[in-house]
Amino acid sequence: MHAETVNRKAEALAALASVPSEPGAPKPDPILVVDNVVRRFGGLTAVEVEHVEVQRGSITALIGPNGAGKTTFFNQLTGFDTADSGTWTFNGKPMNGVSAHQVARQGMVRTFQLTKALSKLTVMENMRLGAQKQRGENFFRALVASLWQPQEDEITIRAEELLERFKLAAKRDDFAGSLSGGQRKLLEMARALMVGPELVMLDEPMAGVNPALTQSLLGHVKDLREQGMTVLFVEHDMDMVRDISDWVIVMAQGAVIAEGPPDTIMADARVIDAYLGAHHDAPLTTAEAEEQLHQAEAELEAEIEEKA
Amino acid sequence: MDWTLIFIRAVEAGIGTEAVIYGLAAIGLNIHFGYTGLLNFGQAGFLAVGAYGVATTVATFGLPFWLGIAVGLAAAVLFALLLGIPTLRLRADYLAIVTIAAAEIVRLVVRSVALQDTFGGTDGLEAFSDDFYGMNIYAPGSYDIGPIGFDHRTMWVLTVGWVLVAIACTVVYLVMKSPWGRVLKAIREDEDAVRSLGKNVFSYKMQALVFGGVIGALAGFLFALSRAATQPDLFSTELTFFAYTVLILGGAARVLGPVLGAVVFWCLLILVKTGMEEAVNHQVITFITVNQVGSINYMLVGLGLILLLIYRPQGILGDKREIALDAR
Ligand SMILES: Nc1ncnc2c1ncn2[C@@H]1O[C@H](COP(=O)(O)OP(=O)(O)OP(=O)(O)O)[C@@H](O)[C@H]1O
Ligand SMILES: [Mg+2]
Numbered sequence: 279m280h281a282e283t284v285n286r287k288a289e290a291l292a293a294l295a296s297v298p299s300e301p302g303a304p305k306p307d308p309i310l311v312v313d314n315v316v317r318r319f320g321g322l323t324a325v326e327v328e329h330v331e332v333q334r335g336s337i338t339a340l341i342g343p344n345g346a347g348k349t350t351f352f353n354q355l356t357g358f359d360t361a362d363s364g365t366w367t368f369n370g371k372p373m374n375g376v377s378a379h380q381v382a383r384q385g386m387v388r389t390f391q392l393t394k395a396l397s398k399l400t401v402m403e404n405m406r407l408g409a410q411k412q413r414g415e416n417f418f419r420a421l422v423a424s425l426w427q428p429q430e431d432e433i434t435i436r437a438e439e440l441l442e443r444f445k446l447a448a449k450r451d452d453f454a455g456s457l458s459g460g461q462r463k464l465l466e467m468a469r470a471l472m473v474g475p476e477l478v479m480l481d482e483p484m485a486g487v488n489p490a491l492t493q494s495l496l497g498h499v500k501d502l503r504e505q506g507m508t509v510l511f512v513e514h515d516m517d518m519v520r521d522i523s524d525w526v527i528v529m530a531q532g533a534v535i536a537e538g539p540p541d542t543i544m545a546d547a548r549v550i551d552a553y554l555g556a557h558h559d560a561p562l563t564t565a566e567a568e569e570q571l572h573q574a575e576a577e578l579e580a581e582i583e584e585k586a
Numbered sequence: 587m588d589w590t591l592i593f594i595r596a597v598e599a600g601i602g603t604e605a606v607i608y609g610l611a612a613i614g615l616n617i618h619f620g621y622t623g624l625l626n627f628g629q630a631g632f633l634a635v636g637a638y639g640v641a642t643t644v645a646t647f648g649l650p651f652w653l654g655i656a657v658g659l660a661a662a663v664l665f666a667l668l669l670g671i672p673t674l675r676l677r678a679d680y681l682a683i684v685t686i687a688a689a690e691i692v693r694l695v696v697r698s699v700a701l702q703d704t705f706g707g708t709d710g711l712e713a714f715s716d717d718f719y720g721m722n723i724y725a726p727g728s729y730d731i732g733p734i735g736f737d738h739r740t741m742w743v744l745t746v747g748w749v750l751v752a753i754a755c756t757v758v759y760l761v762m763k764s765p766w767g768r769v770l771k772a773i774r775e776d777e778d779a780v781r782s783l784g785k786n787v788f789s790y791k792m793q794a795l796v797f798g799g800v801i802g803a804l805a806g807f808l809f810a811l812s813r814a815a816t817q818p819d820l821f822s823t824e825l826t827f828f829a830y831t832v833l834i835l836g837g838a839a840r841v842l843g844p845v846l847g848a849v850v851f852w853c854l855l856i857l858v859k860t861g862m863e864e865a866v867n868h869q870v871i872t873f874i875t876v877n878q879v880g881s882i883n884y885m886l887v888g889l890g891l892i893l894l895l896i897y898r899p900q901g902i903l904g905d906k907r908e909i910a911l912d913a914r
């Protein structure tokens with residue numbers, strides 16, 4: 279098991295080693311290829327991506343400041359919003375103009391920045407909903423339980439395994455509305471996996487998740503790669519990006535401004551500029567933020583002591 | 587005051603023709619609104635196409651009764667498709683606007699002078715129910731259980747009606763506990779989540795609209811056959827409004843909610859109406875006349891609905907966690 283873990287990660291890194299760190303760099307085995315995707319809202323150009331590729335079997339991070347167009351870009355690719363122009367292919371198949379549910383059926387499944395757990399269904403029903411090609415989802419077959427119950431049982435077993443992995447097994451029969459924000463994120467991710475995706479697109483999966491849970495979530499994301507899935511995820515915390523991603527794509531003002539391995543990206547002047555603008559001493563990671571906080575506290579304490 | 591009379595009238599209404607018709611209409615609405623979250627404000631239109639489907643086929647064209655039933659059902663399916671295709675991709679409110687208008691259009695078309703030869707204008711149609719009453723299993727006479735009684739024709743209508751209610755409830759129960767029903771409930775809450783899981787939301791909403799509409803057409807058949815006549819103004823917006831009241835009273839998104847709602851609604855309506863009439867006749871209430879009782883009764887229905895929505899939006903059977911009406 280462990281050997282394999284090293285393997286997949288090593289494979290992804292080896293494949294990306296020869297890729298130049300520049301926007302639009304071609305990948306050896308891209309699962310997703312995007313060309314000239316533009317989305318405007320009135321006068322505002324939210325997305326204007328010339329060319330970008332995502333390597334199959336890798337964990338790719340999509341980062342950028344607030345309003346960079348990351349979510350809008352996800353919406354275009356997954357058919358939740360219509361691009362003004364542009365083309366993209368998934369597994370070589372053109373996907374522009376394909377409706378959202380068809381995109382998901384092809385194996386490109388996304389989660390949402392604002393979590394969409396179905397709060398009036400139970401956790402288990404949420405999970406079952408994700409399964410594809412259900413016989414009981416046809417109105418006439420639905421009338422005869424014996425036609426779909428066996429499949430439902432199989433789906434339930436698969437769902438239970440996933441819930442176990444995501445530490446939600448105890449919540450199985452609770453309404454999803456009773457889950458905490460972090461647990462909803464977990465549920466949404468687990469539910470997306472029920473679809474059986476090839477490419478998983480996660481929009482800020484760690485937002486609002488406590489640090490302890492974050493670690494296990496990161497573990498789950500790495501697991502996806504081990505199972506042969508490709509992951510494209512949006513994240514603001516650089517520690518996490520550095521921890522799990524094989525490749526980082528940086529967006530600012532709708533365009534891809536930089537690409538490369540995490541360490542290269544974090545040293546990139548354009549990235550620091552885009553993220554921080556004039557505030558060059560602002561924290562980039564939680565670790566840095568904490569360090570600055572400690573420093574400030576120490577200074578304050580010193581000041582108080584001086585006065586006393 | 588004759589309390590026995592008031593009581594008998596109320597019970598008769600609770601199990602009577604109106605309760606069955608509104609029960610069926612509300613079962614259809616429950617599929618639309620209760621389970622799928624579709625704001626169909628034109629349920630009266632589905633009843634109308636059902637009623638006029640059978641009436642026109644038999645009375646105007648002289649074709650067989652069962653063909654008339656088939657035409658009524660087909661008309662309901664067609665009506666659902668016509669409503670759904672342009673609106674189901676849009677936001678929920680558009681369906682509400684379109685359905686309320688479409689139901690009025692149906693009413694105005696069957697009412698129109700230009701089509702009087704086909705639909706009978708404001709007088710409507712009659713002489714299409716002979717075959718229906720020809721199948722009556724009850725011999726002519728009066729059928730009484732204690733003080734409550736119906737004639738043989740009403741008995742036949744009620745038997746067919748309650749059997750249809752039972753069948754409709756069974757079908758709703760079966761499909762709503764299946765994966766098909768799960769998709770519907772998920773759509774009610776968040777369409778985009780359902781799309782992201784590879785389900786064709788448009789198709790499911792259309793299926794729900796057709797299914798609920800067909801049950802509405804069954805109510806329309808019963809409405810027309812029970813009166814042995816049909817008039818356009820039976821199918822005004824009021825009918826839809828009452829059906830919503832019935833649904834919300836009983837409890838939306840519950841299989842038996844609309845049925846219980848219909849029974850309680852008609853029981854209460856007639857209880858209050860007969861009670862007021864008796865009170866006026868016996869000079870217990872002196873500030874209104876008997877002629878005003880009807881209007882006051884309907885005002886009370888409106889007031890009751892408002893109070894219900896404020897204090898118990900889940901109705902009698904509903905689960906507050908599950909209904910689409912987020913009152914607060
Ligand atoms: N429906 C919309 N109508 C108008 N403008 C929009 C719409 N959606 C997004 N925008 C604009 O497009 C830009 C990109 O927004 P988007 O949500 O894609 O950013 P993001 O990179 O996901 O930001 P964040 O990190 O805060 O989630 C923003 O300026 C936003 O205001
Ligand atoms: Mg975003």
